[in-house]
Amino acid sequence: MNIRLILQRLMLAGMIVAGIYFGVRNLRAAMAIGNLNHDPVTQWEVRFQAVKKLLPFKRGVVGYITNSDVPGAKYDPNNEQGEYTLTQYSMAPIILVRGDNEAWTIANLNSKAFQLWSQSNHGEFRVTPLNDNLYLLQRLTP
Amino acid sequence: MTLLSILIFLPSILSGILIVHLLWPERGWKVLWVKVFLGIGLGLGQASLLDFIYMLLFSNENDFLFVQLALFMGLLIIVIVRERKNLRIAFPRIQLSRIQIILLAGLLVVMTLSALSAINVWAREPHGAWDAWMMFNRAARFIYRDQPGWLGSFSRQMDPIFHADYPLQLGMDIAWVWQAVGQETQRVPIVLSGLFMLACTGLLGASLNLTKSLGQASIGLILLLGSSLIGTEGASQRADLPLAYFFLSTVVLIYLYASSKKPGLLILAGFMAGLAAWTKNEGSLFVLVTLPALFIAFFRQQPWRVLGGYVLGLVFPLIIVLYFKEFLAPPSDVLSSGLTRSIQQTLDLSRHITILESVGARTFSFGGWGIGVVPILLVYALVFKLTPSSDVRSAYLAMGLILILQALGYYGIYLITPYDLQWHIGFSLGRLFFQLYLPFLFLFFTLVTDAEKALAVK
Numbered sequence: 001m002n003i004r005l006i007l008q009r010l011m012l013a014g015m016i017v018a019g020i021y022f023g024v025r026n027l028r029a030a031m032a033i034g035n036l037n038h039d040p041v042t043q044w045e046v047r048f049q050a051v052k053k054l055l056p057f058k059r060g061v062v063g064y065i066t067n068s069d070v071p072g073a074k075y076d077p078n079n080e081q082g083e084y085t086l087t088q089y090s091m092a093p094i095i096l097v098r099g100d101n102e103a104w105t106i107a108n109l110n111s112k113a114f115q116l117w118s119q120s121n122h123g124e125f126r127v128t129p130l131n132d133n134l135y136l137l138q139r140l141t142p
Numbered sequence: 143m144t145l146l147s148i149l150i151f152l153p154s155i156l157s158g159i160l161i162v163h164l165l166w167p168e169r170g171w172k173v174l175w176v177k178v179f180l181g182i183g184l185g186l187g188q189a190s191l192l193d194f195i196y197m198l199l200f201s202n203e204n205d206f207l208f209v210q211l212a213l214f215m216g217l218l219i220i221v222i223v224r225e226r227k228n229l230r231i232a233f234p235r236i237q238l239s240r241i242q243i244i245l246l247a248g249l250l251v252v253m254t255l256s257a258l259s260a261i262n263v264w265a266r267e268p269h270g271a272w273d274a275w276m277m278f279n280r281a282a283r284f285i286y287r288d289q290p291g292w293l294g295s296f297s298r299q300m301d302p303i304f305h306a307d308y309p310l311q312l313g314m315d316i317a318w319v320w321q322a323v324g325q326e327t328q329r330v331p332i333v334l335s336g337l338f339m340l341a342c343t344g345l346l347g348a349s350l351n352l353t354k355s356l357g358q359a360s361i362g363l364i365l366l367l368g369s370s371l372i373g374t375e376g377a378s379q380r381a382d383l384p385l386a387y388f389f390l391s392t393v394v395l396i397y398l399y400a401s402s403k404k405p406g407l408l409i410l411a412g413f414m415a416g417l418a419a420w421t422k423n424e425g426s427l428f429v430l431v432t433l434p435a436l437f438i439a440f441f442r443q444q445p446w447r448v449l450g451g452y453v454l455g456l457v458f459p460l461i462i463v464l465y466f467k468e469f470l471a472p473p474s475d476v477l478s479s480g481l482t483r484s485i486q487q488t489l490d491l492s493r494h495i496t497i498l499e500s501v502g503a504r505t506f507s508f509g510g511w512g513i514g515v516v517p518i519l520l521v522y523a524l525v526f527k528l529t530p531s532s533d534v535r536s537a538y539l540a541m542g543l544i545l546i547l548q549a550l551g552y553y554g555i556y557l558i559t560p561y562d563l564q565w566h567i568g569f570s571l572g573r574l575f576f577q578l579y580l581p582f583l584f585l586f587f588t589l590v591t592d593a594e595k596a597l598a599v600k
Contacts (some may be wrong), residue, residue: 007525007595012241012492014247015361015518019368022511023255026370030262030377041269059297071278081303085276089269090302091381093291 041086048090050130051106055094063105063137064096073113083108083134100137101123107135144472148167149209149313150322151186151315153214155337158185160217164224165406166241166398171234172352176394179344182337182389187417188213190314191462195312201289207322210239224446227284238356245360252367268328270335270379278381279331281313281569283320286320291532302478307471309463311421329398331379338497340375342387343367346580350587353401362583365518368512371576381422382573388418389428393541396436397588400537405451405466412455419463423474424552424577426463429456439540476559484558487495493563497556500567508575515579519586520536541585545578552553 010067034040055062055114067075069090096106105125109117110133122126125137159181166177177539182395189210196206224230238246269275300306312334319330348364350359366372376383395411398404415432418425433449439450479487487493530538553572559566 004525005597008593011522011525012245012361012593014370014598015364015522016252018511019248019364020255022258022368022370023252023373026373027255027259027262029370030259030266030374031251033263034266036265039266039268041267041275045370059291059294061297069405072433084301085272085303088301089275090281093288093293093295094282095297097299102565 003116022025030037036121041089044083045090047132047134048087048106051134052091052094054128054130054136055104058106059093060089061095061097061100063100064098064108065100065105066108067113069099070109070113070117073109073116100139101119103139105134105137105139107137109133109135143327143329144333147322147330148337149320149567150319151189151333151337153207153210154189155185157210157214157492158182158188158286160190160221161185162212163221163412164217165407165410166404167224168402168404170260172348175348176345176352176398179341179348180395180414181592182341182344183384183391184410184413184419186315186334186337186341186384187311187364187388187413187459188200189318190311190350191417191420191459193318193431194310194466196358196463197285197289197316201292204289206318228553239594242356242360242592245357245364245593248358249367252364254375256367258335259370260377263374263377264332264335266566268332270331271382274331274379276303277308277378278312278595279316280304281306281308281310282316282320282331283326285310285313285317286326289321290474291436293470294473298472302472302473302475303458303537305475307467307474308381308423309420309425309466311384311417312379320572335377335379338384338387339372342383342390342580343377345387345394349397349584353397355592355594358587358590361593362587364585365509365511365515366580371510373572375576380573381532382576385418385422385425385582386553386577388414388425389577390420390584392418392428392432393544393581393584395535397534397584399448400440400534400540401531407596408448408451409455412457413459414453414455415464416453416459418457420459423476424548424574427551427555428544428548429460431551432544435540435543435547438543439536443536476555478556479560480553483560487559488554488557494562497545497553497567500571501553504571505573508572508579523586523590526591526593526596528589530589534588535563538589545585546581548578 027116064084066080066083067073068077068080084098085097087108107114107117114133114135116129124139124141126140128136128138130136159334160182161184162177192209192213193206193523249382270279281295285292288294295304312331315334316331319334320326323330343363343366347363349357351363372383391414392411393413395407399407399411415425415429418428432452436452502527504518506514509518511518556563556567
């Protein structure tokens, strides 16, 4: 048996073994993704169901503010974009735009941030408090 | 719901297989498998394109399933009429050599592990990975949840991070099946990703089995499925796997054309390239690079005729893509730097160094096999030797040019990206490698000696 033939057989055997080894490793990695009973996207959607019911239209543009829009409020910049995209996904086909310039705005504020924001709201918005640090703001002044 | 979703996709898939058969009436079991796996993608692609037109015309209606059923019935009648004298089924006698049995057994284990990985990903992330729900499943929701107002999905007010400019291959397919099922269930995008995984894996295997050997197909698939690219990345519901599938389909069809000179194969290749453009923006670049690649590769074999057939297949999906881009989609963020800034960025040497360093590092780590798949393939090529067939030299050239030009296109996009370069590379380079990996694997295993021949086992 020549050396090349031995190398070829070894190569094929090695590829099969490596394929199985990495297949097992990939499976274990896949089993470590997230949690079977706790999908954050689904949970986020549940959180926004009340907002959807209260909005008077199915499609349109709605504002979106978070702690980062309130001067003096603490926020985690790593979560900001993730929460915004999750909210947009949950609220579709409503288009979410940053800020509170629309007729309706979703405020995703913790209690401290909401207190700070309330101090600057001088009757510009009608506030409907919802579950889980969510507020629906209706602009009263143009 | 999973079974119902599969059943609803079935007429589209069968239509795809029949279209492939009408344009490529070659017979034989090996050919049949290639047709089946080409047909899955083509069927899903045509359904998405036709649903786009349907929604433009009848956005208040929910009857697109009947359009697909009518298309299937029409194609079936045409095929039966055409094939009525050839309707003999001769089952092949399967004789496997020892090396083929060993390789197939290994493949079966690897395939099972990959399928289990996919099931885990689907169960744990039913909405898919970040990009999947943010772009493709979000687009489907915008279309499905307010059908009469679906064109509002492409509003300029949408934040550019959601990429409302992305073509609608996946979004339309998901939305029309939700309409047919009558509810918004995550099983539909999961089934769709599963179909593309099956089509991708099947096409690579079937095409290598047809053009080389069963052993070659098994090794190619062990290499592919042993990585996390199909089981995990494919199950993530992103568009990179469907895009890679359309790239692979195009190069496989070009190869088959070079070896058989059947013009129907070129039409199919063009259609698949068009579907790539309907799947992701990188697909439009692919369309652009395939044209000169084909012209150069077939320069001595009536290049205009080759291009003519290819463009004939390309024209329908491309018209839809161009209509979408011109009249509906908001501008693409990647090309938003402006000419002056783009030139400045292109002349910035540090950007070139950053990109090349990242590409170099990724080349020797990509593939999910610890040391990277490129060194493994280099060793494999040395051990098994390259034995390119002189009959399909133009196909090798076309495939090589397509891969090089596409990679250069990605390089150019990194140069002019308006985003932070390091972030953009980190976010996307692995997926760009993946898009090119499947056609590269096909090219590689068509060039290298068959395992059966090398081991001289009949």
